[in-house]
Amino acid sequence: MTPLLTPYEQKQLRAIQIWLHHHETPFSQALATALHPLEDSLIHSIPAELIEQLHQACDQLTANWQGDWAFLQTYLTKAKTWADLRDGDLETCDRIATDIQNIAQGKAALEAGFTSLLEGLGEIANVGLMILLSLTMIQRMGLAYGFPPDTPARKGCIWGILALSLADSPEERQRLLQRMARSQSDLYQAAVTQLLDKSIEDAAEESTSALLERILVAFAAELGGEAIPVIGTFLGIRASTDLMQSVGETAHRAWQLRWLVYHQKLIPQPAPNLIP
Numbered sequence: 001m002t003p004l005l006t007p008y009e010q011k012q013l014r015a016i017q018i019w020l021h022h023h024e025t026p027f028s029q030a031l032a033t034a035l036h037p038l039e040d041s042l043i044h045s046i047p048a049e050l051i052e053q054l055h056q057a058c059d060q061l062t063a064n065w066q067g068d069w070a071f072l073q074t075y076l077t078k079a080k081t082w083a084d085l086r087d088g089d090l091e092t093c094d095r096i097a098t099d100i101q102n103i104a105q106g107k108a109a110l111e112a113g114f115t116s117l118l119e120g121l122g123e124i125a126n127v128g129l130m131i132l133l134s135l136t137m138i139q140r141m142g143l144a145y146g147f148p149p150d151t152p153a154r155k156g157c158i159w160g161i162l163a164l165s166l167a168d169s170p171e172e173r174q175r176l177l178q179r180m181a182r183s184q185s186d187l188y189q190a191a192v193t194q195l196l197d198k199s200i201e202d203a204a205e206e207s208t209s210a211l212l213e214r215i216l217v218a219f220a221a222e223l224g225g226e227a228i229p230v231i232g233t234f235l236g237i238r239a240s241t242d243l244m245q246s247v248g249e250t251a252h253r254a255w256q257l258r259w260l261v262y263h264q265k266l267i268p269q270p271a272p273n274l275i276p
Contacts, residue, residue, distance in 0.1 A: 001150075001265060003264060003265050005260075005265055008089075008090060008091050008237060009090055009265065012094070012256050012260075013266075014088060015253065015256075016195070016253045016256060016257055017195060018052045019173075019249065019250075019253045020170065020173060020174055020195060020196070020253075021170045021175070021197075022170060022184075023169070023170060026084065028198075029041075031148060038055075050128075050216075051209065051213055051216065052075060052213060054128055054131065054132075054212065054216065055208070055212055056062065056210060056214065057132060058131070061135055061136060062135065062139060062149050062155050062158060063140070063145070065149050065150070066146055068083060068087040068136065068140045068143060069143050069148065071099075071140065071158055072096065072140060072143055072144065073091075075101050076096050076100070076144075077096055077144075079143045080192075082147075082148055083146055084147045085143075085144060085145065085146040085148075086145060086146020086147065086259070086262065087146065088146075090256065090259055091145070093144050093255075093256075093259060094252070094256070097141045097144045097145070097251070097252055097255065098246075099139050100137060100140045100144060100201050100246070101137060101141070101244070101248035101251075101252070104133055104134075104136070104137040104244050104248065105241045105244045105245060105248070106202055107133060107164050108130065108240040108241050108242060108243070109135055109237050110131050111133070111240070112131075127172075127216060127219045128216075130209050130219055130240060130244075131162075131195070131212075131215060131216065131219060133244065133267040134162055134165070134243075134244070134247045135144055135158060135159075137244065137245065137247060137248060137251060138158050138161050138162060139158055141248070141251045141252065141255055142154070142157070142158065142251075142255055144255070145256070145258065146259070146262075147255065147258060147259075147262075152173040153184055156180070156183050157180060157184070157254070159208060159211055160176065160177075160179070160254075161180075161247075161250055161251050161255075162178030162215060162247065163176055163180075163206075163211055163214075163215065163249040163255045164176045164177060164180070164219050164250045164254060165246050165249075165250035165251070166214075166215065169180065170197075171197075171200065174196045174197060175194055175200055175201065176191075176201045177196070177199060177204070177254075178192060178196060178202060179204075179205070179206075181193075187264070188258065188261050191257070191260070191261045191266040192257075194266070195257075195266075198271045203274065219243070235268055
């Protein structure tokens with residue numbers, strides 16, 4: 001029998017559904033349209049060496065996830081293991097995840113303020129730092145819900161969540177979530193399927209290198225205001241914190257969904273592969 005959702009879990013499930021079907025504001029849609037030409041020009045201007053170096057840094061970050069767990073134990077939780085959080089209650093996980101997001105947004109503002117002083121070099125540095133900071137936040141939030149990146153599928157979730165944060169329409173958001181689910185358990189795939197619109201089509205697979213290049217371009221376009229004289233520093237800080245907020249919201253909902261699936265609260269019968 002499926003465990004009943006608590007009132008708090010029902011509220012969060014509703015928030016996940018709203019997030020999946022959320023339309024951007026007219027201003028955000030107009031901004032995304034305006035940035036497309038900038039993204040197209042940036043694709044051809046990013047050195048391959050930069051992408052490779054950033055890829056290596058990202059791989060090292062996800063490989064050293066135990067350091068992030070040590071950070072959580074030092075500052076944010078008294079849990080002895082990440083499994084204690086996974087097997088606890090959702091509200092506790094959410095509280096820790098919110099703290100992680102607040103820390104990331106504060107760090108984003110500091111890094112944007114510093115890199116804005118470095119002019120052209122600072123813009124490139126800020127984009128790389130924001131990607132690494134985003135991955136760190138997603139990884140730490142995963143640990144807050146009890147899911148370390150200790151398997152290729154779970155590492156793929158971190159990249160998948162970062163890609164999800166760039167979706168600018170409900171259709172794209174749902175396609176990317178469906179793509180991420182394909183590499184997960186049968187239980188997770190079934191849970192995701194029942195949340196999606198029936199008209200959603202499959203998204204094509206994408207290598208990590210190709211995804212990183214697309215993220216790099218999108219982040220560079222989002223943070224492009226830093227180059228504007230006089231007000232560039234303010235715009236850079238605002239864009240960086242807004243970006244962290246968007247990535248944090250995506251990570252929050254994605255890890256909540258995984259926690260609910262793990263506790264079999266979305267599927268009427270057990271699936272053969274229990275652990276998502």
